[in-house]
Every structure is written in C-alpha cells, then in structure tokens.
Amino acid sequence: MEYDIIVIGGSANGAQAALSAVKQGVSVAVIEEHPSIGMPEHCSGLFSYWGLHEIDNMPPDDIIFNNKIYGSRIIAPNGKVLTVRKDKIHAIVCDRAAYDAYTMKKALDAGITLYQPYRAVTAVREDDRVNITIRSKDEELQISARMIISAEGIRATIANQLGLQGPPKNEFVNAAQFYMYGLNNMDPELVEVYQYQKYAEDFFAWVIPMDKYSAKVGLGTKKKYASKQLENMIKEHPVLRERCEGAEIRRRTAGRIPTTGPVKRTYADNLLLTGDVAGQTKPTTGGGVILGGMAAQIAGTVAADAIKQNNTSARFLKRYQKQWKKKMSRNLKMMRLVRKYMNVLSDKEIDTLFSKMDSKGILDDIEKYGHVDDQATIVKKFMFTWKLYPFYLRTSGRLLKSIFTQ
Numbered sequence: 538m539e540y541d542i543i544v545i546g547g548s549a550n551g552a553q554a555a556l557s558a559v560k561q562g563v564s565v566a567v568i569e570e571h572p573s574i575g576m577p578e579h580c581s582g583l584f585s586y587w588g589l590h591e592i593d594n595m596p597p598d599d600i601i602f603n604n605k606i607y608g609s610r611i612i613a614p615n616g617k618v619l620t621v622r623k624d625k626i627h628a629i630v631c632d633r634a635a636y637d638a639y640t641m642k643k644a645l646d647a648g649i650t651l652y653q654p655y656r657a658v659t660a661v662r663e664d665d666r667v668n669i670t671i672r673s674k675d676e677e678l679q680i681s682a683r684m685i686i687s688a689e690g691i692r693a694t695i696a697n698q699l700g701l702q703g704p705p706k707n708e709f710v711n712a713a714q715f716y717m718y719g720l721n722n723m724d725p726e727l728v729e730v731y732q733y734q735k736y737a738e739d740f741f742a743w744v745i746p747m748d749k750y751s752a753k754v755g756l757g758t759k760k761k762y763a764s765k766q767l768e769n770m771i772k773e774h775p776v777l778r779e780r781c782e783g784a785e786i787r788r789r790t791a792g793r794i795p796t797t798g799p800v801k802r803t804y805a806d807n808l809l810l811t812g813d814v815a816g817q818t819k820p821t822t823g824g825g826v827i828l829g830g831m832a833a834q835i836a837g838t839v840a841a842d843a844i845k846q847n848n849t850s851a852r853f854l855k856r857y858q859k860q861w862k863k864k865m866s867r868n869l870k871m872m873r874l875v876r877k878y879m880n881v882l883s884d885k886e887i888d889t890l891f892s893k894m895d896s897k898g899i900l901d902d903i904e905k906y907g908h909v910d911d912q913a914t915i916v917k918k919f920m921f922t923w924k925l926y927p928f929y930l931r932t933s934g935r936l937l938k939s940i941f942t943q
C-alpha cells in the first residue's frame with residue numbers, strides 16, 4: 538500500500554488538498570478516523586459567498602444550503618446594536634458535515650483512496666518515504682508515501698512526529714454551539730455577533746440563523762466550560778436573552794479554535810501542513826474553511842509537483858509557504874492585530890467604541906468595505922477614521938504592551 542501522497546484528516550481542508558493533488562495525476566490516500574465525514578460537527582458552517590467561489594467549491598443549493606446572509610447585527614455588551622446590510626448575498630449558512638461530505642465525494646470521484654475509520658498513529662521517515670501506521674477497531678495497517686499533507690486539525694499528532702508544530706495549545710479559544718429552535722424576532726438574513734468579555738472572553742458570541750426561527754447560537758471564550766458560559770450569557774445579555782427566551786436547545790456541539798494566526802513553518806522534508814494545524818484560521822472570526830481551503834489547494838498542487846519533479850525536500854516544498862503567504866499573509870496579520878486589540882478592551886470600552894462607531898459615515902464604510910475574508914481593507918479604513926482617534930489614544934497603550942510582552 539504505497540501512495541505518492543497521504544493526507545491525514547478527511548475534513549474540509551484534507552478533502553480539498555487531496556482533490557487538488559489527485560487532479561494532477563498522482564496517487565492519493567486520505568486517512569480519516571471518524572466513521573462519518575464531517576462528524577462530529579464542530580463548526581457553524583458560515584462561509585463567505587466570495588470565498589466559496591474563490592475555492593471553486595460552491596455546494597448545490599438543494600443539498601446543503603441552510604440560509605443566505607446579507608449582513609450582520611453587531612451587538613455591544615450594553616445591548617446597543619449596529620446593523621450592516623448589503624444588497625448582495627454576503628455569506629451562506631451550510632450544514633458543515635454535508636459540506637465536508639460533498640467535498641470528499643468530489644475527491645473520491647477524482648480517484649483518491651479513503652481509509653475510514655482509521656487513525657494515523659505513527660509516522661516515521663525512511664529513505665525519502667514516510668511510513669504510517671493506521672489503526673481501526675479491528676486492524677492495524679502499514680501504508681507509505683513520499684509526501685504527507687497533514688490536515689489533521691489542532692491536535693497535530695502526525696505533524697509533531699515529523700518535526701513540525703501546530704498552533705500553541707494554550708492560545709486556543711474554547712467554543713460551544715447550541716442548535717436552537719423557536720427564537721424570537723430574528724432577521725434570517727442577518728448574523729448576530731455579540732461582544733461580551735464577561736462570558737465570551739477574548740472572542741465573541743454569535744447567532745447564525747438557519748431560518749426565521751432557528752439558529753446556531755454559539756460562543757468562543759478563553760474561559761473554561763464554554764457551554765456553561767453560553768448558558769449564562771443567554772440568561773443575562775439583554776439582547777441574547779430576549780432572542781432565546783422560550784427557545785429549545787436540540788443539539789449541542791463544541792470545539793476549539795486557534796486564534797494566533799499561522800504557525801512559523803508549514804513545510805519540512807516530505808511534509809506540508811494545511812488548515813487549522815497550520816493556524817490558517819482567521820484570528821478575528823475563527824473561520825478556517827475558506828482560507829484553509831485556499832491553502833489546502835496550494836498544498837495539494839505543490840505536493841503533486843514535488844512527486845512529479847522527484848524532489849520532496851524542504852527546500853523544494855518551501856514554495857508552498859511562499860504561495861499561501863502571498864495570498865493571505867497580509868490579511869491574517871491584520872486580523873491578528875484586530876484580535877489582540879479587541880482582547881485588551883473591557884466591556885465598558887467596547888460600549889464606548891460602539892457609540893462612536895454609530896455614525897452614518899462609519900457604518901457606510903463597513904457596508905462598503907466589510908468583507909469576511911478580506912478584512913485588511915476595512916481595518917485600514919478604521920485606522921484612518923479620525924473620529925475614533927481619541928478612543929485609540931486612550932486604549933492603544935495596552936495593545937502595544939500585549940504585542941511586546943508576548
């Protein structure tokens with residue numbers, strides 16, 4: 538059982554990497570430990586419309602669209618609401634498990650081999666190949682390849698064994714999400730983003746409508762027990778409480794989100810990292826399917842090139858990092874800065890910031906330049922918004938401190 542490329546992880550980004558590699562005519566195997574692709578679900582499935590086109594993976598309406606989103610309500614700790622609405626579809630809400638299965642089906646149709654449910658337990662380099670031991674409930678197998686693409690998410694077991702690090706574990710945000718039914722006064726075209734350090738410390742809470750009455754209600758936090766924090770926030774936050782009053786929680790999911798931006802090195806001899814394991818996740822929103830998907834496509838192509846050119850050295854594979862950085866590094870750096878800034882603000886300061894942002898000019902800018910995947914443009918706009926300068930002057934000292942003490 539020898540392959541040109543083995544991809545560890547059969548979620549969205551693993552499937553994308555495998556698909557773009559197999560299209561180049563090389564042999565590809567994917568190892569996925571769970572019996573069902575995309576399960577257990579650990580995502581809200583909110584993807585930008587632009588991004589899905591960019592990675593050429595727009596799923597068909599009839600399979601997995603839950604809803605179409607045109608804008609957002611951003612809600613301050615004191616309940617003040619800023620509404621931004623666009624006239625075009627901005628994002629879609631997907632069933633994430635179905636999205637992963639759809640992507641994997643494309644890879645299977647293109648000719649990959651899927652080992653499922655098998656966990657990759659060890660990886661050892663030997664004579665320019667990597668031998669992988671994979672295990673299911675009933676058996677253990679040895680498979681090998683010249684190239685490994687790790688798309689294994691934040692656990693990074695195989696990446697570590699082959700000498701690369703995933704994102705720092707002490708920096709993950711804990712996330713919990715409830716599927717809620719019977720919500721009140723929702724606009725199904727708008728997602729809601731709640732800033733509230735008290736419970737959603739160093740992140741935020743969200744309501745992502747699936748239709749007029751049901752939504753994925755979630756929260757990310759640096760605190761422990763995200764699910765408990767979400768329950769408390771639903772009880773206490775003035776707007777969220779009203780939204781959820783009388784609604785039923787039918788399902789609960791949880792996960793962890795890296796928010797520190799990309800890891801330093803995403804390549805080594807015979808190895809590339811892509812997706813969450815590479816920290817290609819937006820530090821502001823925690824979204825990792827579009828940027829991760831873009832990087833995964835590059836990883837698949839570069840890995841296939843390495844096979845064709847008979848060169849799987851780190852020196853050759855460095856081009857992967859160059860290429861994905863060229864596409865998204867500037868944006869990820871900006872997002873990291875914004876995340877750090879938001880993290881140093883108290884709830885009171887966020888209330889003040891919201892009151893200053895509530896002016897036609899600023900909201901128009903957000904409407905015009907706001908973009909889930911390209912956030913650098915709107916951040917630059919904010920940097921040059923004089924009305925916010927007194928606020929920046931009062932608070933930016935702590936931002937600088939947090940940057941330099943890291």
Ligand SMILES: Cc1cc2nc3c(=O)[nH]c(=O)nc-3n(C[C@H](O)[C@H](O)[C@H](O)COP(=O)(O)OP(=O)(O)OC[C@H]3O[C@@H](n4cnc5c(N)ncnc54)[C@H](O)[C@@H]3O)c2cc1C
Binds near residue numbers: 657
């Ligand atoms: C609550 C929550 C909500 C989110 N909402 C959004 C959102 O709306 N939009 C968005 O873009 N992103 C969202 N994200 C982030 C998104 O889920 C991740 O960025 C994305 O799943 C990363 O994909 P991945 O393929 O890199 O890793 P993962 O999705 O983590 O997949 C890794 C896969 O590898 C498998 N695996 C790991 N180790 C092994 C092994 N040794 N052997 C075999 N298989 C292995 C795992 O079982 C898993 O299937 C959210 C995250 C959370 C926690």
